[in-house]
Amino acid sequence: MKPLIVANWKMNPQTLTEAKVLFNSVKRGIKNVRNVEVVICPSFIYLSSFKFQVSGFKMGAQNCFWKEKGAFTGEISPLMLKDLGVDYIIIGHSERRIYFGETDELINRKIKATIKAKIIPILCVGETQKQKAQGETGRILRKQIETGFKNVPSSKFHFSRICIAYEPIWAIGTGKSCSINETMSSVLFIRKIISHFYNRKLAENLRILYGGSVIKENVSDYVKEARADGLLIGGASLKAKEFIKIVKEATS
Ligand code: PGA
Numbered sequence: 001m002k003p004l005i006v007a008n009w010k011m012n013p014q015t016l017t018e019a020k021v022l023f024n025s026v027k028r029g030i031k032n033v034r035n036v037e038v039v040i041c042p043s044f045i046y047l048s049s050f051k052f053q054v055s056g057f058k059m060g061a062q063n064c065f066w067k068e069k070g071a072f073t074g075e076i077s078p079l080m081l082k083d084l085g086v087d088y089i090i091i092g093h094s095e096r097r098i099y100f101g102e103t104d105e106l107i108n109r110k111i112k113a114t115i116k117a118k119i120i121p122i123l124c125v126g127e128t129q130k131q132k133a134q135g136e137t138g139r140i141l142r143k144q145i146e147t148g149f150k151n152v153p154s155s156k157f158h159f160s161r162i163c164i165a166y167e168p169i170w171a172i173g174t175g176k177s178c179s180i181n182e183t184m185s186s187v188l189f190i191r192k193i194i195s196h197f198y199n200r201k202l203a204e205n206l207r208i209l210y211g212g213s214v215i216k217e218n219v220s221d222y223v224k225e226a227r228a229d230g231l232l233i234g235g236a237s238l239k240a241k242e243f244i245k246i247v248k249e250a251t252s
C-alpha cells in the first residue's frame with residue numbers, strides 16, 4: 001500500500017495568493033516523488049482555484065454537511081464537493097467536535113452522505129489528555145468508530161476505501177507527539193475494532209493514518225515503526241519545504 005499523506009490546511013492561509021504560492025511550491029517539490037498518495041485539503045473557498053487534475057495531487061475537503069441540498073445556510077454538501085472533483089473528505093476532526101459540537105451521531109450522518117456521494121471519508125478519532133490519563137483511550141476509540149460507521153454496510157466500507165485517522169487530541173498542534181508504542185497499539189486496536197465490527201479482511205485493507213504534531217523528524221516513527229498507513233498533517237503542511245520533506249521521508 002502506498003502511504004497516504006494528507007495535508008489539512010485548516011483555516012489557513014488568509015489569502016488566495018498565499019494559498020496558491022503554497023500549493024505551487026508543494027507541487028514543484030514533490031512532482032517526481034512516486035509511491036505516495038498526497039491529498040491537499042485547503043479551505044472550501046480555495047478548492048476550485050487549484051489545478052488538481054494536472055498536478056497529481058488528490059483534492060480533499062475538511063468537512064461537509066450531511067444533506068445533499070436545501071435550506072441549510074452556510075453549509076456545503078458532499079454533492080457540491082463531488083462536482084468540484086473532491087476525492088476525500090475529513091470527517092469528525094477533533095476541532096469540529098470541540099468547537100462546533102459535532103457528535104458521533106452527526107459524524108455518522110456525514111460519513112454516510114460522503115460515501116453516497118462517492119467520496120472517500122477520513123474519519124478522525126482520538127482521545128483527550130484526561131481520557132488518556134484515565135485509561136479510557138480504548139473505550140473512546142471504540143465508541144467513535146462504532147457510532148461513526150453505524151449502518152454502513154461492509155460492502156460500502158470496502159468499496160469506499162474508507163480511512164481512519166488516529167489523532168490523539170493532546171498531540172494536535174501541541175508539539176507533543178505520540179510515542180511509537182502508543183501509536184502502534186492504537187493502530188492495532190483500531191484494526192481489531194473494525195475486524196470485530198465487520199471482518200478481518202476489511203480490517204487488513206483499512207488505511208489507518210496517524211495525526212498529531214507530525215514533523216519531518218518523526219515521520220519514520222509513524223510510517224515505519226508504528227506501521228501507520230499514512231499521516232494527517234496540520235501545522236507542518238503549511239510550510240512547503242517541511243511538507244515536501246515529510247512526503248519524501250514517508251516514501252524513503
Ligand atoms: P498538527 O495537526 O499536525 O498541527 O498537530 C494535525 C491535525 O489536526 O490534523
